[in-house]
Amino acid sequence: MSEKKDIYNGPLEKVSDYCWRIPKSYKPGMRVDGLIFASQKLIQEIRKDQAPEQVANVAFLPGIQYASIAMPDIHWGYGFSIGGVCATDPEEDGVICPGGIGYDINCGVRLVKTNLFYEDIQSHLKQLVKELFIEIPTGVGRSGKYKFDKKELKKLMAEGVPYLLRRGLAAERDIEYTEAGGKLDDAEPENVSERALERGAEQCGTLGSGNHFLEIQIVDKIWDPEIAAVIGIEPGQVCVMIHSGSRGLGYQVCDDALKMLRDVPAKYGIKLPDKQLACAPVDSPEGRKYIGAMRAAANFAWCNRQLLMWQTREVFESVFGQSWQQLQMNLIYDVAHNIAKFEKHEVEGKEKKVWVHRKGATRAFPPNHPEIPDMYRKIGQPVIIPGDMGRASWLMVGNAASMEKTFGTTCHGAGRMLSRTAAVKKAQGRRIDQELEEKGVLALARSWKGLAEEHPMAYKNVDDVVDVVHKAGITQKVARLRPIGVIKG
Amino acid sequence: MYEVFEHTADLGLRISSPTLNGLFSEAAEALFSVIVENIDQIRTEKSFKLNIKASNLEYLLFDWLNELLYLFESEKIVANSFLVNVDSDSLSAEVYGEVLDRNRHKTDHEVKAITYHQLKVVQKQTEWMAEVILDI
Numbered sequence: 033m034s035e036k037k038d039i040y041n042g043p044l045e046k047v048s049d050y051c052w053r054i055p056k057s058y059k060p061g062m063r064v065d066g067l068i069f070a071s072q073k074l075i076q077e078i079r080k081d082q083a084p085e086q087v088a089n090v091a092f093l094p095g096i097q098y099a100s101i102a103m104p105d106i107h108w109g110y111g112f113s114i115g116g117v118c119a120t121d122p123e124e125d126g127v128i129c130p131g132g133i134g135y136d137i138n139c140g141v142r143l144v145k146t147n148l149f150y151e152d153i154q155s156h157l158k159q160l161v162k163e164l165f166i167e168i169p170t171g172v173g174r175s176g177k178y179k180f181d182k183k184e185l186k187k188l189m190a191e192g193v194p195y196l197l198r199r200g201l202a203a204e205r206d207i208e209y210t211e212a213g214g215k216l217d218d219a220e221p222e223n224v225s226e227r228a229l230e231r232g233a234e235q236c237g238t239l240g241s242g243n244h245f246l247e248i249q250i251v252d253k254i255w256d257p258e259i260a261a262v263i264g265i266e267p268g269q270v271c272v273m274i275h276s277g278s279r280g281l282g283y284q285v286c287d288d289a290l291k292m293l294r295d296v297p298a299k300y301g302i303k304l305p306d307k308q309l310a311c312a313p314v315d316s317p318e319g320r321k322y323i324g325a326m327r328a329a330a331n332f333a334w335c336n337r338q339l340l341m342w343q344t345r346e347v348f349e350s351v352f353g354q355s356w357q358q359l360q361m362n363l364i365y366d367v368a369h370n371i372a373k374f375e376k377h378e379v380e381g382k383e384k385k386v387w388v389h390r391k392g393a394t395r396a397f398p399p400n401h402p403e404i405p406d407m408y409r410k411i412g413q414p415v416i417i418p419g420d421m422g423r424a425s426w427l428m429v430g431n432a433a434s435m436e437k438t439f440g441t442t443c444h445g446a447g448r449m450l451s452r453t454a455a456v457k458k459a460q461g462r463r464i465d466q467e468l469e470e471k472g473v474l475a476l477a478r479s480w481k482g483l484a485e486e487h488p489m490a491y492k493n494v495d496d497v498v499d500v501v502h503k504a505g506i507t508q509k510v511a512r513l514r515p516i517g518v519i520k521g
Numbered sequence: 522m523y524e525v526f527e528h529t530a531d532l533g534l535r536i537s538s539p540t541l542n543g544l545f546s547e548a549a550e551a552l553f554s555v556i557v558e559n560i561d562q563i564r565t566e567k568s569f570k571l572n573i574k575a576s577n578l579e580y581l582l583f584d585w586l587n588e589l590l591y592l593f594e595s596e597k598i599v600a601n602s603f604l605v606n607v608d609s610d611s612l613s614a615e616v617y618g619e620v621l622d623r624n625r626h627k628t629d630h631e632v633k634a635i636t637y638h639q640l641k642v643v644q645k646q647t648e649w650m651a652e653v654i655l656d657i
Binding site: 521 | 526621
């Protein structure tokens with residue numbers, strides 16, 4: 033049943049207490065070093081599979097700048113590791129690599145606050161979780177209540193969340209507090225295949241399964257009171273965290289791209305150590321086609337999370353008998369963690385525009401960056417780091433060092449430690465839902481296995497991961513959030 | 522014969538069969554066993570014909586599984602019986618199954634995609650073997 037994992041035996045040189053280097057001399061063909069941000073404790077864990085090898089492989093990509101970077105929640109993916117960051121410069125034959133974004137294009141997280149506190153919600157919690165589970169489509173093959181025909185779907189992909197504003201399914205404020213305003217410009221819905229449209233037609237506003245979730249959380253501990261005050265959260269306050277992406281539509285866009293790119297690296301003379309790293313020069317017909325489709329899928333994903341939040345607001349309204357505005361269910365922020373964006377960065381003293389691939393990594397712009405909403409301009413961009421359903425999640429903000437060290441990027445979650453099969457084995461004969469309830473977490477999922485595969489022991493401790501990016505100066509801790517209600521696929 | 526093997530965030534399928542046709546048929550069953558826990562409860566009420574061409578056996582297996590996943594995603598078809606005829610660069614197949622029925626079928630994983638990562642189809646002395654990793 034199980035496979036012995038290959039341990040990484042290559043070099044990992046200590047750069048600092050929180051950074052390790054794979055020198056480009058490790059493999060002929062590496063264009064830059066690999067850099068992994070991790071503590072001594074986490075690097076031992078990271079060595080246990082081939083994720084560092086993948087960091088080295090990404091360094092082969094044409095046009096890669098500075099380093100192939102990985103975050104402390106890194107784990108083995110395909111092609112790219114999850115938790116990987118790479119920036120390519122189109123002026124130096126840089127490539128766009130769908131594997132550096134992932135199947136779930138613009139998978140991401142949003143955090144919504146309320147004016148409720150634990151004592152307000154305690155007696156309603158069972159009902160609330162149950163209603164959320166009934167109203168919000170979760171799990172395999174479930175359709176949503178919002179149906180978009182092909183024409184509407186294309187508009188939605190071209191316009192992003194502003195399209196939903198026109199349809200009465202978003203507020204102005206929701207757009208302002210979503211990364212990129214919930215819309216990447218120059219999306220090309222025409223580059224999205226019929227198959228992808230078909231897969232997406234009924235899935236906007238559905239959670240999906242796997243590690244996607246919707247959680248009711250309590251602000252457990254404030255780390256930085258001044259920043260927390262700007263964001264408007266205090267201990268005991270109820271928040272909702274939503275983790276989902278572009279559903280079947282995005283998976284299909286990635287799949288179509290990988291198929292299109294099967295023979296493309298050879299066409300452009302690009303030598304790759306792994307098929308799953310298939311890529312095309314940014315400035316090529318294939319590259320442009322994928323970029324247009326990827327942006328369309330990213331806009332779809334922001335609309336998906338918007339509709340998930342909208343349905344959550346409706347459930348709260350019916351349970352508490354107040355409007356969402358009265359409950360002050362305002363979006364704190366929405367971040368993408370599987371995406372590539374064309375951004376300005378300083379590379380070795382020179383300002384460049386580069387394609388930053390973030391695969392299981394979150395944008396973390398520092399204070400005063402022009403892309404941050406006014407309200408957060410002085411504190412830095414809010415970063416939401418979901419953990420596992422038994423322990424905690426974190427709210428952080430971007431720091432200046434993120435621009436110097438990681439192309440304005442930080443980690444994206446706890447990172448898996450156990451495979452799904454190993455997690456199920458460990459959970460055999462146990463009632464995970466009851467164990468969680470004893471810890472004060474009410475969890476509803478479509479199946480026992482769904483919970484077993486995602487139970488807290490399957491993940492690294494998110495506190496350890498967050499500690500690294502905090503101490504490395506990339507992002508600053510603001511608040512720790514503790515789950516009390518969870519719905520999953 | 523097939524088994525599910527572990528890969529950190531996802532699931533791998535390891536399939537073996539004395540024949541290439543059997544290998545592809547078993548691979549299809551393995552895929553649906555990841556989507557539906559009780560595939561023995563799938564009835565053969567509908568049938569579908571598929572014809573696929575690819576440049577090599579690995580891509581052929583990939584495209585075959587991809588077509589089946591699409592059948593599930595677009596029409597909610599679950600299947601457990603397959604007649605497959607594989608040539609070196611093409612296959613023709615009949616797929617037998619029915620529309621997903623939540624009262625009888627216990628859904629398990631949402632398969633996001635079939636991946637190319639460590640994809641292999643190899644012939645050993647007396648049997649064929651394949652490995653494919655699914656993105657969950």
